[in-house]
Amino acid sequence: MERLFLLKMVFINKSKVMEKEFERGHHWCRGRVKGFGFRLTLGRDAVLDVLSRTEDHLSAEDIYIRVHETYPAIGLTSVYRTLDMLVNIGLVYKFDFGDGRARFELAEGPKGKDHHHHLVCTGCGRIVNYRDFIDEEVALLKKAEEGLSEKHNFAITNHLIQFYGLCEDCRNK
Amino acid sequence: MERLFLLKMVFINKSKVMEKEFERGHHWCRGRVKGFGFRLTLGRDAVLDVLSRTEDHLSAEDIYIRVHETYPAIGLTSVYRTLDMLVNIGLVYKFDFGDGRARFELAEGPKGKDHHHHLVCTGCGRIVNYRDFIDEEVALLKKAEEGLSEKHNFAITNHLIQFYGLCEDCRNK
DNA sequence: TTTGTTATTGGAAACCATTTTCAATAGGAA
DNA sequence: TTCCTATTGAAAATGGTTTCCAATAACAAA
Ligand SMILES: [Mn+2]
Ligand SMILES: [Mn+2]
Ligand SMILES: [Zn+2]
Ligand SMILES: [Zn+2]
Numbered sequence: 001m002e003r004l005f006l007l008k009m010v011f012i013n014k015s016k017v018m019e020k021e022f023e024r025g026h027h028w029c030r031g032r033v034k035g036f037g038f039r040l041t042l043g044r045d046a047v048l049d050v051l052s053r054t055e056d057h058l059s060a061e062d063i064y065i066r067v068h069e070t071y072p073a074i075g076l077t078s079v080y081r082t083l084d085m086l087v088n089i090g091l092v093y094k095f096d097f098g099d100g101r102a103r104f105e106l107a108e109g110p111k112g113k114d115h116h117h118h119l120v121c122t123g124c125g126r127i128v129n130y131r132d133f134i135d136e137e138v139a140l141l142k143k144a145e146e147g148l149s150e151k152h153n154f155a156i157t158n159h160l161i162q163f164y165g166l167c168e169d170c171r172n173k
Numbered sequence: 174m175e176r177l178f179l180l181k182m183v184f185i186n187k188s189k190v191m192e193k194e195f196e197r198g199h200h201w202c203r204g205r206v207k208g209f210g211f212r213l214t215l216g217r218d219a220v221l222d223v224l225s226r227t228e229d230h231l232s233a234e235d236i237y238i239r240v241h242e243t244y245p246a247i248g249l250t251s252v253y254r255t256l257d258m259l260v261n262i263g264l265v266y267k268f269d270f271g272d273g274r275a276r277f278e279l280a281e282g283p284k285g286k287d288h289h290h291h292l293v294c295t296g297c298g299r300i301v302n303y304r305d306f307i308d309e310e311v312a313l314l315k316k317a318e319e320g321l322s323e324k325h326n327f328a329i330t331n332h333l334i335q336f337y338g339l340c341e342d343c344r345n346k
Numbered sequence: 347t348t349t350g351t352t353a354t355t356g357g358a359a360a361c362c363a364t365t366t367t368c369a370a371t372a373g374g375a376a
Numbered sequence: 377t378t379c380c381t382a383t384t385g386a387a388a389a390t391g392g393t394t395t396c397c398a399a400t401a402a403c404a405a406a
Contacts, residue, residue: 096269096271098269119321119325119327119329121327122330128325128327130321130324130325132317132320132321132324133313133316133317133320133321136313136317137313137317140306140309140310140313141336143306144305144306144309144310144336145336147305147306148292148303148305148306148336149338151303151305152292152301152303152340153340153341153344154292154294154301154336154338154339154340154341155338155339155344156292156336156337156338157295157337157338157339158336158337158338159334159335159336159337160333160334160335160336160337161332161333161334162332162333163314163317163318163321163327163329163331163332163333164329164330164331164332164333165322165327165328165329165330165331166327166328166330167325167326167327168326168327171326171328
């Protein structure tokens with residue numbers, strides 16, 4: 001917490017350019033990692049960098065391969081360990097889209113949450129992020145969460161919505 | 174199709190008792206399996222029987238163990254194969270609740286669909302079936318499906334909603 | 347009922363994403 | 377710079393699921 005504040009203080013004395021770079025990259029994640037008492041290692045930083053530069057839903061191996069390009073020393077094991085930690089502190093979401101491997105995306109960008117749900121093509125595995133009905137969906141989910149929490153004595157922390165179907169390509173085949 | 178009709182004809186000449194037994198058991202599934210051109214084997218019948226007698230979300234091994242009690246000759250491999258087939262013909266749903274194994278439930282009872290969604294306890298893995306907001310949820314999902322189908326050119330066939338949280342037991346620990 | 351065809355089976359081995367183990371290394375507070 | 381120990385990479389283990397293949401059983405036809 002104090003760490004995040006310190007970074008902000010620095011910005012006030014630096015140029016607008018640097019602030020823009022901060023917003024673009026994953027630098028804002030670093031304070032979060034350290035805030036939880038974890039060491040910010042080259043591998044962890046590289047994994048965050050890869051995740052922050054894509055809208056895709058990468059598997060552990062996808063991430064391993066991409067990180068390898070700029071930091072060849074990394075091992076697949078560490079990618080798994082890093083992802084596990086990032087999921088635990090809530091910085092990353094872990095999904096199962098039914099293709100036998102876990103897939104990951106950053107839970108939050110520099111501009112805050114970018115809540116969306118997913119369309120999954122059962123033909124080719126394509127994943128589409130959509131935000132179209134998010135507001136209505138979230139409103140209903142919130143209401144349902146309250147009702148369900150009460151009735152079933154559950155402390156609900158999270159939800160998952162996915163639609164399955166065939167994308168245009170797969171339909172025309 | 175004709176096969177189902179034949180079964181109905183038989184009932185007219187049989188007792189009410191037998192009709193009740195039919196409604197209770199999984200007999201109605203059999204026509205479905207054969208209707209798709211699959212052989213109705215002892216193993217497949219036993220798997221359907223286990224699935225039709227529970228509200229739980231069993232793993233392949235759970236089912237294997239239960240089937241074993243009445244039909245010890247069955248192999249785990251066949252349970253996997255049978256479940257795969259039942260999912261393919263739409264008689265069974267396959268879920269991933271995040272505990273590393275697939276879980277299954279009958280998609281439809283003798284009285285038709287019994288649509289519900291799930292509450293998942295991230296502490297102990299408990300799954301709760303709920304029907305409380307199903308109508309509203311399904312209404313919204315239907316609307317969303319239409320919008321999303323059009324906008325993203327997806328032929329949506331299915332959806333998934335799950336809430337994650339802590340059950341009462343896990344909260345008090 | 348018997349027969350013939352072949353879909354289905356059980357068991358063993360293979361598969362493969364993920365986890366564990368362990369000695370070597372590097373982050374970062376002092 | 378030093379020291380402590382969290383973190384690492386490589387190799388091996390794990391465990392759910394799939395593949396392989398010869399034996400078997402479902403069931404249409406006779
Ligand atoms: Mn996404
Ligand atoms: Mn259920
Ligand atoms: Zn597709
Ligand atoms: Zn629980």
